[in-house]
Amino acid sequence: MGRRGYPDQFRREVLDLVQAGRGVAAVARDLDISTETIYAWRRQDRIDRSLAPGxxxxxxxxxxxxxxxxxxxxxxxxxxxxxxxxxxxxxxxxxxxxxxx
Structure with a gap:
């Protein structure tokens, strides 16, 4: 589980939706989470995959x-x-x- 209580699988599915082309705002609205949360997850995912420093x-x-x-x-x-x-x-x-x- 993540720091804020969302399961890792849920985070992965959210990031997959965004990567598939859905807008961050639409995914956030549909799943009742903040856009900032999704952007943070995406930023951390890029770091974990060595695509960004951190x-x-x-x-x-x-x-x-x-x-x-x-x-x-x-x-x-x-x-x-x-x-x-x-x-x-x-x-x-x-x-x-x-x-x-």
């Missing part, structure tokens, strides 16, 4: 996963720092009684 769909997916991993790794020290702060503030129970878990 990041392929696979490269975009890989880059998004890498960025997500980087964000998680950058957040990790803050999480550990906060845990250390919280553990440093542990108060021992009064009168020697044990804490219940």
């Amino acid at each position: 990041l392929t769909s696979a490269e975009k997916t890989e880059l998004a996963a890498a960025n997500k991993r980087i964000a998680a790794l950058e957040a990790e020290p803050a999480i550990h720092r906060r845990a250390s702060e919280l553990l440093g503030k542990v108060v021992t129970p009064k009168d020697g009684s044990k804490r219940s878990l």
Whole structure:
């Protein structure tokens, strides 16, 4: 599935209709999707087929996963720092009684 929720097969069929000669506006109106969406799909299809410069769909997916991993790794020290702060503030129970878990 694509990023916006349209199945890949649907995208392919839309692009096939446009490539067969149907106008983008007519296809968009008939299928109730925006013309901008079709133009974006067509632009990405041209990139994926090496007809235009840019990041392929696979490269975009890989880059998004890498960025997500980087964000998680950058957040990790803050999480550990906060845990250390919280553990440093542990108060021992009064009168020697044990804490219940």
